[in-house]
Amino acid sequence: MDLSQSRTRQAIITLGLLSGALILFTGAVGMIAAFHEREVVNDFITLGQLVLLITPFIFGYTAANRLGMTGESPTSVIGGGIIIGLLTTLPTTLLLLFNSDEFRFLLDWSLRLAPFVVATAIAWRLHRQNVETFTLIGSWLLAAVLIGIVTFSLALIFEVKGELRSVLVNINRDWVEVVTFDNRKDLMRGIFVFSLASAVAGFVGSLCYYVPRTPRRAMFYGLSVTLLVGAFGETVRLVLQENLERDTLNQLFRRDTLRQNAALGLLVVSTVIGYLWAAFGDRARQGFQNLGGQQRQTTQMIGTVLFVAVLLMLPWLIGRTLSDVAVTIGLFVLMGLGLNIAIGLAGLLDLGYVTNYAVGAYILAVMTSIGPLGLMKGTFSFWMVIPIALLAAMFAGFIFAVPVLRMRGDYLAIATLGFGEIIGKLAISDWLKPLIGGAQGVQAIPKPIFLGTELRNPEQLYYIVLVACLVTLFVSIRLNNSRTGRQWMAIREDEDVATAMGIDTARAKLLAFTLSAATGGVAGAIFAAKVGSVFPNSFTVFISINVLSLIIVGGIASNPGIVVGAVVLIGLPELLREFSDFRFLLYGALLIMMMINRPQGLIPTKIVTHEMRAGVKAKVAAGD
Amino acid sequence: MALLEVKEIHTYYGNIHALKGISFEVDSGEIIALIGANGAGKTTTLRTISGLMEPRDGTVHYDGDDISGARADLLVSKGISMVPEGRGVFAKLTVEENLDMGAYTRRDKGIKDDLDRVFELFPRLEERKKQFAGTMSGGEQQMLAIARALMSNPRLLLLDEPSMGLAPVLVDGVFDTVQRIKNEGVTILLVEQNAHMALQIADRGYVLQSGEVALSDTAANLQQNETVQKTYLGID
Numbered sequence: 001m002d003l004s005q006s007r008t009r010q011a012i013i014t015l016g017l018l019s020g021a022l023i024l025f026t027g028a029v030g031m032i033a034a035f036h037e038r039e040v041v042n043d044f045i046t047l048g049q050l051v052l053l054i055t056p057f058i059f060g061y062t063a064a065n066r067l068g069m070t071g072e073s074p075t076s077v078i079g080g081g082i083i084i085g086l087l088t089t090l091p092t093t094l095l096l097l098f099n100s101d102e103f104r105f106l107l108d109w110s111l112r113l114a115p116f117v118v119a120t121a122i123a124w125r126l127h128r129q130n131v132e133t134f135t136l137i138g139s140w141l142l143a144a145v146l147i148g149i150v151t152f153s154l155a156l157i158f159e160v161k162g163e164l165r166s167v168l169v170n171i172n173r174d175w176v177e178v179v180t181f182d183n184r185k186d187l188m189r190g191i192f193v194f195s196l197a198s199a200v201a202g203f204v205g206s207l208c209y210y211v212p213r214t215p216r217r218a219m220f221y222g223l224s225v226t227l228l229v230g231a232f233g234e235t236v237r238l239v240l241q242e243n244l245e246r247d248t249l250n251q252l253f254r255r256d257t258l259r260q261n262a263a264l265g266l267l268v269v270s271t272v273i274g275y276l277w278a279a280f281g282d283r284a285r286q287g288f289q290n291l292g293g294q295q296r297q298t299t300q301m302i303g304t305v306l307f308v309a310v311l312l313m314l315p316w317l318i319g320r321t322l323s324d325v326a327v328t329i330g331l332f333v334l335m336g337l338g339l340n341i342a343i344g345l346a347g348l349l350d351l352g353y354v355t356n357y358a359v360g361a362y363i364l365a366v367m368t369s370i371g372p373l374g375l376m377k378g379t380f381s382f383w384m385v386i387p388i389a390l391l392a393a394m395f396a397g398f399i400f401a402v403p404v405l406r407m408r409g410d411y412l413a414i415a416t417l418g419f420g421e422i423i424g425k426l427a428i429s430d431w432l433k434p435l436i437g438g439a440q441g442v443q444a445i446p447k448p449i450f451l452g453t454e455l456r457n458p459e460q461l462y463y464i465v466l467v468a469c470l471v472t473l474f475v476s477i478r479l480n481n482s483r484t485g486r487q488w489m490a491i492r493e494d495e496d497v498a499t500a501m502g503i504d505t506a507r508a509k510l511l512a513f514t515l516s517a518a519t520g521g522v523a524g525a526i527f528a529a530k531v532g533s534v535f536p537n538s539f540t541v542f543i544s545i546n547v548l549s550l551i552i553v554g555g556i557a558s559n560p561g562i563v564v565g566a567v568v569l570i571g572l573p574e575l576l577r578e579f580s581d582f583r584f585l586l587y588g589a590l591l592i593m594m595m596i597n598r599p600q601g602l603i604p605t606k607i608v609t610h611e612m613r614a615g616v617k618a619k620v621a622a623g624d
Numbered sequence: 625m626a627l628l629e630v631k632e633i634h635t636y637y638g639n640i641h642a643l644k645g646i647s648f649e650v651d652s653g654e655i656i657a658l659i660g661a662n663g664a665g666k667t668t669t670l671r672t673i674s675g676l677m678e679p680r681d682g683t684v685h686y687d688g689d690d691i692s693g694a695r696a697d698l699l700v701s702k703g704i705s706m707v708p709e710g711r712g713v714f715a716k717l718t719v720e721e722n723l724d725m726g727a728y729t730r731r732d733k734g735i736k737d738d739l740d741r742v743f744e745l746f747p748r749l750e751e752r753k754k755q756f757a758g759t760m761s762g763g764e765q766q767m768l769a770i771a772r773a774l775m776s777n778p779r780l781l782l783l784d785e786p787s788m789g790l791a792p793v794l795v796d797g798v799f800d801t802v803q804r805i806k807n808e809g810v811t812i813l814l815v816e817q818n819a820h821m822a823l824q825i826a827d828r829g830y831v832l833q834s835g836e837v838a839l840s841d842t843a844a845n846l847q848q849n850e851t852v853q854k855t856y857l858g859i860d
Binding site: 483486487489490492493494496497498499500501502503504505607610611 | 674675676695696697698700701705706708712714715716717721724725726728729756758759772776
């Protein structure tokens with residue numbers, strides 16, 4: 001087979017244009033220019049450039065995998081990689097040309113010609129399907145007119161506004177600077193460099209297909225570790241700052257970016273480690289499996305002790321800024337574990353989880369505040385209110401569960417979504433304003449005091465969250481292995497059969513909602529004490545969505561998965577604050593990618609992994 | 625006195641009149657077969673008895689008590705246990721956990737003994753007790769569904785289409801088991817499309833047709849009945 005094969009050609013063109021569209025899109029929303037501000041390796045590559053190069057690399061590799069699997073020759077596989085690299089630059093190059101003064105006429109002409117070209121292409125397709133001549137002409141005219149209206153309006157807009165930039169605000173100098181690899185002055189040269197770099201990236205990507213599995217994995221591992229450390233240079237530096245001499249640190253970093261030799265060293269070291277892991281990791285795991293019960297338990301025990309020790313020392317290891325992030329992550333772990341009771345165990349899709357968070361936060365705020373809205377002014381301490389917040393949230397969970405008990409699936413989700421909104425509106429309402437301050441919220445919430453010390457730093461608050469998380473985790477594991485937990489799973493699997501087993505489903509669901517709400521209340525209370533004030537706009541539907549997403553990304557019903565999900569979905573965005581404009585865009589992209597490539601979540605439970613594998617097997621058996 | 629007495633029950637799905645006055649009796653220690661075509665109302669009858677559906681009219685008496693419209697989860701502790709259509713095992717629970725759910729209503733010490741009893745009846749389940757139910761074959765799942773129903777220590781077992789979707793060899797096995805369960809003193813109400821097999825092990829049978837009892841007789845007589853032979857046994 002060769003490149004002339006239409007299927008191969010089609011696959012390459014599709015992937016190439018997809019990659020190109022991605023680059024164009026990220027550029028047009030301003031991501032590439034924003035990412036350019038952050039250097040990955042000092043004086044070598046920025047995050048923006050990295051996006052430009054890694055995209056054709058990944059698509060080149062994907063294409064090579066796909067083509068190689070169908071038995072294409074190495075020439076066409078690697079040729080495909082190069083073509084993908086070039087196609088990646090195509091849309092961006094066109095936009096660059098349209099944007100320049102010299103080639104502006106290209107845009108005008110393409111806008112004029114587009115209706116005819118596209119209409120003819122459509123007509124040609126129809127013609128090959130033996131459509132009648134009359135219909136053919138009709139559809140040609142229709143397509144030409146419809147597309148003509150669009151392009152004509154576009155042309156008009158550009159005519160009036162003069163520059164592309166006035167319509168596409170992010171197609172500006174900064175963007176041109178990045179995509180031409182600093183050759184803004186000499187556009188042709190810039191396009192050449194860009195295309196060459198992208199073609200090389202696609203080429204290297206497709207080449208990777210021919211590297212044997214173990215070294216390839218080592219390489220990918222080394223590369224991703226280095227690039228991640230580079231991209232999160234600021235964070236890594238903050239961590240190292242707590243533990244390294246200033247001079248050593250300055251040798252590794254120049255301000256917040258990795259120095260070139262440090263990056264090279266890291267690349268080598270992590271690749272070697274990656275190689276060892278790829279080569280011997282399976283054997284090590286096998287060895288662990290083969291250990292006797294006693295030994296295995298000891299090993300696991302040591303692992304757990306080490307893990308807990310790290311958790312206990314974390315604030316010292318990572319410093320203040322990151323401890324603050326850790327506290328936020330912890331709060332979401334807490335909520336994730338709680339919501340998981342409803343969603344993961346009982347299969348009740350609750351989209352109003354923010355309710356419990358808000359109830360906990362406002363209870364703590366009103367009961368401990370020393371400001372004008374405080375009810376008790378200092379009589380209640382943080383520690384006394386935490387159980388009250390927990391009970392109040394449970395009560396709220398119970399009350400909201402009663403009317404929706406008979407609902408299932410989608411209907412339940414929508415009803416709970418409604419409750420979440422109601423709480424938001426209540427918090428901001430005039431009706432409750434005398435009590436909880438309306439839009440102004442409640443201020444002057446004192447910090448928790450522990451043995452005479454005011455816990456005002458995130459390093460200290462971290463321990464409160466840690467204890468809460470560990471307790472919840474313990475309860476959650478116990479629930480998982482109890483009849484109560486299994487009764488929920490039975491309802492999740494089949495409500496009718498569960499009833500036929502003698503399970504009182506109404507009671508079980510109420511219990512699930514009530515227990516699920518508890519941790520939300522605690523998280524809300526800690527949040528209120530941490531921030532020192534409570535505002536209604538902290539309690540939007542996004543909290544519910546965030547908690548739900550982290551459960552799904554981590555792996556539904558999987559406790560370790562929830563922790564990892566919280567780190568990825570809550571931690572990473574906190575570390576990428578400067579790009580917060582793109583937060584939800586990336587968030588959405590991540591969710592879509594996850595659902596396509598790893599629907600079982602990052603750390604799925606045993607049974608889900610099993611099911612996925614069974615699904616794949618069934619597909620293979622069906623010849624799909 | 626009959627263990628189960630169904631009198632003139634009328635059950636509806638919304639406006640659809642599914643059961644149009646069905647009456648029958650099940651005596652203690654019997655196997656009773658309800659046979660009939662798709663949509664005759666067999667499953668609806670079982671769901672009405674087990675409390676998953678409520679009859680709009682008519683009564684169901686169990687052990688002398690009126691249980692019409694009683695809550696399904698409460699009937700389990702009274703000794704009525706159901707093996708649902710399509711088996712309904714909890715796929716994401718292990719075999720052991722499924723069996724524990726079967727004993728959900730019980731807190732007594734006897735659970736352990738009953739577990740041993742069902743493992744004796746189905747040795748295959750003991751081998752696979754740590755396996756997720758969803759990963760087992762159809763036959764094994766049917767065994768599990770029956771075993772799970774037995775875990776509540778029932779006096780009356782409602783079996784809904786136990787042969788559905790099973791290979792003929794396995795069907796024989798399932799019916800053997802049903803007979804053995806009967807010999808242990810459990811009364812069985814069996815709903816089946818496979819009339820041939822059902823009538824072989826049943827004592828008496830009722831033929832349902834569009835929500836009504838069309839025929840009732842001993843199983844032996846039904847097997848000889850010309851209409852039954854033509855319609856349900858495929859004998860011309």
